[in-house]
Amino acid sequence: MSALVIVGAQWGDEGKGKVVDLFAAHADVVARFQGGNNAGHTLVVGDARERTVVHLIPAGVLHRQTTCVIGNGVVIDPAVLCGEIDELQGRGYLTDPAQLKIDERAHLILPVHRKLDVAREERLGEKKIGTTGRGIGPCYEDKMARRGLRVVDLFDPEYFRERAARLLEERNVELAQVYGWPAVDLDEVCSEYAGYAERLRPHVTDTALYVSEQIAAGKRVLFEGAHGTMLDIDHGTYPFVTSSNIVTGAVGTGAGIPPKSVSRVIGISKAYTTRVGGGPFPTELDDEVGRKLREVGDEFGATTGRPRRCGWFDAVVVRQAARLSGMSGLAITKLDVLSGMPKLKIAIAYESEGKRLETVPAGARAFAAARPIYEELDGWSEDLSQARRFEDLPAAARRYISRIEELTATPVTLISVGAEREETILLRDPFLL
Ligand code: GDP
Ligand code: IMO
Ligand code: MG
DSSP: OEEEEEEESSSSOSSHHHHHHHHHTTOSEEEEOSBOTTOOEEEEETTTTEEEEESSSOTTTTSTTSEEEEOTTBEEOHHHHHHHHHHHHHTTOOOSGGGEEEETTOEEOOHHHHHHHHHHHHHHGGGOOOOOSSSHHHHHHHHHTTOOOBGGGGGOHHHHHHHHHHHHHHHHHIIIIITOOOOOOHHHHHHHHHHHHHHHGGGEEOHHHHHHHHHHTTOEEEEEOOSOGGGOTTTSSTTSSOSSOOSTTHHHHHHTOOGGGOOEEEEEEESSEEEOSSSOOTTBOOSHHHHHHHHHTTOBOTTTOOBOEEEOEEHHHHHHHHHHHTOSEEEEEOGGGGTTOSEEEEEEEEEETTEEESSOOSSHHHHHHOEEEEEEEEOOOSOOTTOOSGGGSOHHHHHHHHHHHHHHTOOEEEEEOSSBTTSEEEOSOTTTO
């Protein structure tokens, strides 16, 4: 029995897509269990460096023998999902419908959710969260308010209409009266979503049952987390977070398997830190070094194209993420981006009001007031993109990795030195560590 979970250890965009695609070569199933198309996971494959960005479809999709699952905990925008299926099929992937399974209990993002998301952010102005505007928050709100619509409802048009009418009764009032936006038309929603029912029907099933059967049969199942631990609705930097749980615990509810099925957890972290959207970010660099990280690391959002805020590696954040998810190993990505920096800094703790903090404080204002306590390490000048073994790395890069291991109390099991699959140093078999 082997179920491996991949979790982002920072604020998202750590390179989960690359690592999942790499591990998927040895997986029978790759399953998403939370979030939605606020995620953007990039896969770069082959000598031609063909680039694929997936938002809803699991990053195992380029491996034809790997079944991709969208679990019940994901919120699905069917327009985006159908577009992604079309795009991948147009390129010769996903030609067998059995390769993609969508859970019947997953909630649907409706046009009113997208509108509410954007309208709210506009209203918040300077105080906005900086959401992706994909309707994620409002959809999860309706799930919890027990007025949401689910994939299974697509196949019962009468019930869909009744439920959509009830949802719009409340949400249209909010849209029109709070934000002054035009109301969403019920007929339009029903006819648009009837079309998705037919498109998605071949893929829809009880994926919790499917995944648990696969695990019981000894298949290798990989759970692909989206976003990053600091965006977790409970454990992240609230309120500057997303609306789902991201930590390993979310696999149980979001994929419908008992937590004991999870045997390994790999956290993904960049060798530095980035964040898109608002909220405190203690190690942020608003200077030449930050600009260099953005430029060399090509730090622009895979979903919205927004420039990512960049800063030094924050060991407090990654240590906390490792604890919350019980990470058995860490994959450190984008080590290549740090080449050419004479000195590197790592935040080992914070200082706030004369006190030393070893963990991320709960309060947004307390976190905004936290100043990083840095340790300085030597950099290296060598290009790392050809390194395939730990020994190929310059001594200073090896020391940098070892220090991350010590500070996060987690062994580094993979080092990524480029966006392409091959540009990887694999230190241990992810399913066996
Ligand atoms: P995800 O959301 O965690 O899957 O990450 P994104 O795909 O949003 O962002 C990571 C970006 O870094 C993508 O453009 C990847 O192609 C790229 N990338 C991943 N690993 C590496 C690496 O080791 N080095 C470099 N230079 N780029 C990488
Ligand atoms: P991947 O899976 C980076 C951020 C948004 C915003 C906050 C809330 O590619 O790592 P939302 O639209 O979710 O309500 O926005 O969360 N965010 C991400 N940032 N990578 C992601 O996903 C993200 N998903 C959400 O920028 O700050
Ligand atoms: Mg991303």
